[in-house]
Amino acid sequence: MDGKKFDTKPVTIRIKKIIQESDTVNTYVFDYELGAKPGQFVMMWIPGVDEKPISVAYDDGSEFWLTVCNVGHATDALFKMKEGDFVGIRGPFGTYYRIDEGDHLALVAGGYGAAPMYFVAVEALKLNCKVEFLIGARSKDFVLYTKKILGLHGVNLHISTNDGSMGFTGLVTNLLENVILEVEKIDKVFTCGPEMMMKFVGDIAWKSGIDCYVSVEKYMKCGVGVCGQCAVDSTGVLACRQGSVMKYNYVRDLCEFGKYHRDAQGKKIYFGEKK
Amino acid sequence: MANLGIKFCGVEFANPTVLASGILGVTASSLKNVIRNGAGGVTTKSIWLEEHKGHKNPTMFGTENYFINAVGLSDAGIEKALSETFPEYNDGKLAPIIASIVAGKIDDFGLLAEKISECNPDIIEVNISCPNVENEFGKPFACVAGDAAKVTKVVKKALGGIIGGGKNIPVIIKLSPNVSNIGEIAKACRDAGADGFCAVNTFGPGLAVDINTRMPILTNKVGGVSGPGIKPLAVKCVYDVFKATGAPIVGTGGVLTGEDVIEMMMVGARLVGMGTMVYYRGVEGFKKVVSEIEEWCEKNGVKNLEEIIGTVKI
Numbered sequence: 256m257d258g259k260k261f262d263t264k265p266v267t268i269r270i271k272k273i274i275q276e277s278d279t280v281n282t283y284v285f286d287y288e289l290g291a292k293p294g295q296f297v298m299m300w301i302p303g304v305d306e307k308p309i310s311v312a313y314d315d316g317s318e319f320w321l322t323v324c325n326v327g328h329a330t331d332a333l334f335k336m337k338e339g340d341f342v343g344i345r346g347p348f349g350t351y352y353r354i355d356e357g358d359h360l361a362l363v364a365g366g367y368g369a370a371p372m373y374f375v376a377v378e379a380l381k382l383n384c385k386v387e388f389l390i391g392a393r394s395k396d397f398v399l400y401t402k403k404i405l406g407l408h409g410v411n412l413h414i415s416t417n418d419g420s421m422g423f424t425g426l427v428t429n430l431l432e433n434v435i436l437e438v439e440k441i442d443k444v445f446t447c448g449p450e451m452m453m454k455f456v457g458d459i460a461w462k463s464g465i466d467c468y469v470s471v472e473k474y475m476k477c478g479v480g481v482c483g484q485c486a487v488d489s490t491g492v493l494a495c496r497q498g499s500v501m502k503y504n505y506v507r508d509l510c511e512f513g514k515y516h517r518d519a520q521g522k523k524i525y526f527g528e529k530k
Numbered sequence: 531m532a533n534l535g536i537k538f539c540g541v542e543f544a545n546p547t548v549l550a551s552g553i554l555g556v557t558a559s560s561l562k563n564v565i566r567n568g569a570g571g572v573t574t575k576s577i578w579l580e581e582h583k584g585h586k587n588p589t590m591f592g593t594e595n596y597f598i599n600a601v602g603l604s605d606a607g608i609e610k611a612l613s614e615t616f617p618e619y620n621d622g623k624l625a626p627i628i629a630s631i632v633a634g635k636i637d638d639f640g641l642l643a644e645k646i647s648e649c650n651p652d653i654i655e656v657n658i659s660c661p662n663v664e665n666e667f668g669k670p671f672a673c674v675a676g677d678a679a680k681v682t683k684v685v686k687k688a689l690g691g692i693i694g695g696g697k698n699i700p701v702i703i704k705l706s707p708n709v710s711n712i713g714e715i716a717k718a719c720r721d722a723g724a725d726g727f728c729a730v731n732t733f734g735p736g737l738a739v740d741i742n743t744r745m746p747i748l749t750n751k752v753g754g755v756s757g758p759g760i761k762p763l764a765v766k767c768v769y770d771v772f773k774a775t776g777a778p779i780v781g782t783g784g785v786l787t788g789e790d791v792i793e794m795m796m797v798g799a800r801l802v803g804m805g806t807m808v809y810y811r812g813v814e815g816f817k818k819v820v821s822e823i824e825e826w827c828e829k830n831g832v833k834n835l836e837e838i839i840g841t842v843k844i
Contacts, residue, residue: 261593261594262594263592264592298587303749304586341742343743345588480809480813481590481808481809482556482589483554483555487559488559491561491564519604521610
């Protein structure tokens with residue numbers, strides 16, 4: 256066969272520590288050699304409840320973090336769990352942000368996207384990159400990870416909020432345009448956040464002639480390229496295998512990007528449409 | 531070079547490999563991608579009359595030896611198939627498509643077959659053997675010869691196939707391996723008008739437990755088992771169905787390589803379904819399997835793949 260390791264059974268490990276990031280966001284810390292690269296995700300199993308794809312927020316080889324927002328029944332059950340409880344992990348899965356030595360990067364995070372982008376920043380610094388870290392959120396309550404990011408030497412943090420309660424008033428895309436003008440040369444833009452935001456970020460990078468990589472998030476079941484739930488129109492490539500990190504040059508030609516996604520039954524849901 | 535073309539119930543396939551139902555079959559773009567990766571044909575994910583929710587995750591995982599799943603037949607319903615999946619697949623159609631249909635009530639299979647025939651699928655596969663919805667619907671129809679035959683009759687009648695008045699789309703019945711005599715069930719379906727079979731669906735259901743939490747891993751608790759470990763069991767089922775009916779069969783179960791395809795064909799399969807193969811070799815695995823079949827034919831002086839069907843010396 257093709258020499259891969261085929262075990263994708265969940266490994267149950269204990270939650271080592273729970274860090275409360277905000278009223279609705281927790282970071283779960285695990286002692287485990289996951290071996291994830293920035294931008295990769297795991298399937299996190301809450302035993303007996305559900306399993307959801309979560310981006311890795313940090314991995315130093317012996318410890319990793321998952322930052323989770325409480326949005327539904329699965330995370331609700333997770334938020335009731337305590338340190339020492341077991342959760343299941345499958346992965347890491349998917350592609351990752353490739354960082355070249357010495358690059359000047361703009362990392363553009365929408366809301367909770369700050370967590371996986373933090374992992375990118377940590378790895379980028381090891382490769383002597385300069386990092387402009389942009390976070391956009393509705394208001395200051397949704398701006399995460401600022402302390403951790405400010406603790407990184409060589410990272411410039413830029414914040415925008417829609418209501419002006421923190422940093423620049425407006426959209427993170429406006430902030431990105433300013434940063435591109437101010438900084439001598441941005442080599443690459445990496446972005447993670449809501450799809451519509453990533454589309455606008457990608458378009459700005461495209462117009463500026465900068466390579467951009469986005470994290471394509473679709474409804475996932477298997478995570479291993481079998482079920483077809485995350486196939487994207489119109490090429491049929493799988494977000495869990497050829498993604499989640501994909502080059503924007505490719506993504507902008509996908510007819511569904513920025514327009515619709517699919518639910519667990521495979522039905523189209525257009526952005527802006529109520530479920 | 532050997533001719534790998536296969537005629538199945540009058541439908542021409544460029545090679546004998548077919549994507550099995552439930553794998554990479556949510557959208558037309560995904561099905562087309564499978565064809566571009568070398569498959570001779572595709573089967574849709576099973577289509578219901580109405581939207582059907584599947585089970586919660588975890589719905590599947592794999593190991594070196596087996597794969598287990600309980601997706602629970604999630605589907606958006608026939609409207610999506612009619613308005614989206616088939617029109618998109620048929621636009622610049624690359625290879626034959628098998629429409630898989632599923633229902634909880636026998637009469638609904640007839641309604642489904644009639645509706646889906648509007649999209650002109652090349653073949654209709656009647657899924658009466660999923661082991662993952664027993665809580666909802668009880669034992670699959672494929673486990674009782676009388677029930678399996680009734681469903682076959684309803685579908686054939688709806689299509690007008692028996693009297694030749696309708697569209698006459700070939701109907702194959704997807705059989706369950708979880709029975710004591712699969713040949714007898716196949717025979718009952720054949721007598722009721724089945725044009726062929728897909729043998730077999732997943733085994734079990736099986737149960738996998740996480741020993742730290744002492745909990746079943748799949749949210750549905752149990753799930754159908756597939757993958758390399760079940761191949762000899764599936765090969766035996768295909769042999770039994772072929773012996774009992776002589777009908778065309780899509781042999782499915784644990785097939786990962788070109789040599790596995792040859793083995794399935796020798797016991798009677800005309801086409802060979804692959805699903806879990808995608809887990810082990812990726813969607814590009816279809817191309818690899820096809821070139822392995824070519825290599826085998828070359829080495830063994832087989833000019834036309836049809837020559838080997840049912841040639842096992844037992």
